[in-house]
Amino acid sequence: MFNPGDIVQSKTGGPRMRVLSVEDDRLYCARIDDPIEKEVEISVDSVSFYREEGDFGVC
Structure with missing residues (x-):
């Protein structure tokens, strides 16, 4: 499901993170x-995978 290099974010919010490695049900x-x-x-x-939502760049 997740691979090294993927950008993820906690389901409850927080900073974006890059997956460094995957072992079973753990991500580093x-x-x-x-x-x-x-x-x-x-x-x-x-x-979950990070996704930007909204109209970025529109004033």
Whole structure:
């Protein structure tokens, strides 16, 4: 379902994260805005693919 390089976000909101690796039902991710790419372990059930919604760029 998820692959390294995918952009995900917690189902409850929060920062965008890049998937670094996948092991069974665990994802190892780093925040997009983290230059150090500190790895965080999260459950695949707690995130979804990141999608921007709305009319971006329209004033």
